[in-house]
Amino acid sequence: MVDPIVAARGIHKHFGHLHVLKGVDLEVAERELVFVIGPSGSGKSTLLRCLNRLEEPSAGSVVVDGIDMLDPRTDINHARQRIGMVFQSFNLYPHMTALGNVTLALRKVVGKSRAEADALGMAALERVGLADRAGHTPGQLSGGQQQRVAIARAIALEPRVMLFDEPTSALDPELVGSVLEVMRDLRQSGMTMIVVSHEMGFARNAADRVVFMDHGLIVEQGPPAAIFESPTQERTRAFIGQIQRH
Amino acid sequence: MSTWDRFVETFFNAKVMLKYYPDILSGVVVTIELAVLIIVSGLLAGLALALLRALGIRPLNWLIIFVVDLFRSLPPLVIIVLIYFGLPAADISPSGFVSTWLSLAFVLMAFSEEIFWAGITSIPRGQWEASRSTGLSFGQTLINVILPQAFRLTIPPLTNRTIAITKGTALGTVVAVSEILGQASSAMSNSYNPSPLMMGAAAYVVLFLPVVVAARWIETRFAWKR
Numbered sequence: 001m002v003d004p005i006v007a008a009r010g011i012h013k014h015f016g017h018l019h020v021l022k023g024v025d026l027e028v029a030e031r032e033l034v035f036v037i038g039p040s041g042s043g044k045s046t047l048l049r050c051l052n053r054l055e056e057p058s059a060g061s062v063v064v065d066g067i068d069m070l071d072p073r074t075d076i077n078h079a080r081q082r083i084g085m086v087f088q089s090f091n092l093y094p095h096m097t098a099l100g101n102v103t104l105a106l107r108k109v110v111g112k113s114r115a116e117a118d119a120l121g122m123a124a125l126e127r128v129g130l131a132d133r134a135g136h137t138p139g140q141l142s143g144g145q146q147q148r149v150a151i152a153r154a155i156a157l158e159p160r161v162m163l164f165d166e167p168t169s170a171l172d173p174e175l176v177g178s179v180l181e182v183m184r185d186l187r188q189s190g191m192t193m194i195v196v197s198h199e200m201g202f203a204r205n206a207a208d209r210v211v212f213m214d215h216g217l218i219v220e221q222g223p224p225a226a227i228f229e230s231p232t233q234e235r236t237r238a239f240i241g242q243i244q245r246h
Numbered sequence: 247m248s249t250w251d252r253f254v255e256t257f258f259n260a261k262v263m264l265k266y267y268p269d270i271l272s273g274v275v276v277t278i279e280l281a282v283l284i285i286v287s288g289l290l291a292g293l294a295l296a297l298l299r300a301l302g303i304r305p306l307n308w309l310i311i312f313v314v315d316l317f318r319s320l321p322p323l324v325i326i327v328l329i330y331f332g333l334p335a336a337d338i339s340p341s342g343f344v345s346t347w348l349s350l351a352f353v354l355m356a357f358s359e360e361i362f363w364a365g366i367t368s369i370p371r372g373q374w375e376a377s378r379s380t381g382l383s384f385g386q387t388l389i390n391v392i393l394p395q396a397f398r399l400t401i402p403p404l405t406n407r408t409i410a411i412t413k414g415t416a417l418g419t420v421v422a423v424s425e426i427l428g429q430a431s432s433a434m435s436n437s438y439n440p441s442p443l444m445m446g447a448a449a450y451v452v453l454f455l456p457v458v459v460a461a462r463w464i465e466t467r468f469a470w471k472r
């Protein structure tokens with residue numbers, strides 16, 4: 001791969017005696033959308049969290065946009081601006097408005113004035129279709145709207161890479177579509193994305209590559225059609241069969 | 247003289263009350279001074295300890311927990327007596343006022359540290375992660391994301407605990423602080439009449455009832471809405 005924007009090599013992660021990641025290599029090219037699937041507990045979230053160092057890998061290297069994320073000399077707070085993250089449980093700040101959520105890091109980390117931050121924040125809310133909800137607090141928004149605000153909070157910092165950890169798993173089925181639509185727009189704008197999700201329909205028509213993880217290892221990867229229709233590994237086949245039955 | 251007259255003569259004796267009400271008033275002033283000092287220093291110290299504890303430095307946290315548990319388990323009167331009668335042995339002789347202030351401030355520090363800490367730890371981990379993932383530092387996250395949410399949760403228990411401990415200023419009489427109870431009981435022994443005590447009790451009600459009512463209001467006002 002020519003100059004991957006994300007290069008994780010030989011990632012191991014232990015939680016006490018639990019060996020959760022057992023040497024994962026993942027390279028992602030610029031503008032690529034990589035889909036990560038796998039059974040619960042296989043280490044998908046942990047892998048994502050190692051990429052922006054919310055979790056400290058026990059071994060391995062992570063380079064994002066040319067920055068060595070694990071180098072102690074790296075200013076991690078600065079580096080994290082380039083990697084947006086969206087969580088299953090939204091994690092919006094409940095004591096702030098939607099706009100307040102989106103502008104906090106712009107003001108505190110990037111150092112924008114309140115006026116500049118508000119302008120950028122409104123633009124980000126506009127992109128997720130929620131400019132008219134800028135003054136609402138998370139409690140006044142639906143789950144789908146909250147997740148879109150969370151996406152706006154991440155993209156307002158103009159990251160080079162976006163990580164999504166099961167962004168639609170906590171949503172009522174009728175609200176999933178609005179979040180996927182925002183993700184599709186983001187994809188069209190050329191954003192590099194790593195998405196942990198079981199939204200197979202979205203994977204089929206948006207993903208460049210699907211990665212199947214099990215027990216802390218990448219078992220198999222390839223284009224969506226190949227992974228979904230003709231997986232080579234028995235474990236992959238079993239898993240795909242399982243989620244398609246649901 | 248009827249029974250009623252004798253009752254009034256004894257507990258609400260106008261002459262005695264007139265003579266001693268300036269003493270009670272000066273007691274009120276001392277009680278207010280003590281209360282303000284205790285509340286300000288106790289809450290600040292409690293918050294400082296909770297923030298130190300949030301840093302997650304193991305040995306430091308053990309020390310904080312030990313100090314906090316110590317002051318939560320000792321009766322406040324014992325602490326006052328220890329400081330007032332014990333410290334002079336170490337060539338420090340704090341006044342009764344200072345002994346009472348320090349003792350109750352330590353107790354409030356200990357209880358408020360626990361309350362602040364409970365508030366901080368009750369904020370879901372996802373709040374930390376969301377904030378840190380956008381590049382905010384530990385301190386920025388604490389100040390902008392965690393504490394504003396934690397404070398809301400801590401206000402009701404903190405108000406109640408603060409009132410309970412502040413009422414302990416009456417313990418100062420034991421080490422000769424002339425706060426309300428001290429003034430009232432010395433006036434009582436000088437006048438051979440319990441009327442000053444009734445004035446003292448009234449003074450406590452006048453001081454604390456509004457605070458208790460305000461606490462009740464705060465409790466409903468700050469009930470957490472998501």
Ligand SMILES: Nc1ncnc2c1ncn2[C@@H]1O[C@H](COP(=O)(O)OP(=O)(O)O)[C@@H](O)[C@H]1O
Pocket residue numbers: 015018020038039040041042043044045046047
């Ligand atoms: N902070 C943690 N401490 C201990 N164990 C953890 C922690 N985070 C995750 N794990 C464990 O690591 C394994 C992988 O978890 P995770 O990465 O969340 O899997 P997935 O996202 O694929 O469901 C699970 O067994 C989980 O219990």
Ligand SMILES: [Mg+2]
Pocket residue numbers: 044045046166
């Ligand atoms: Mg997960």
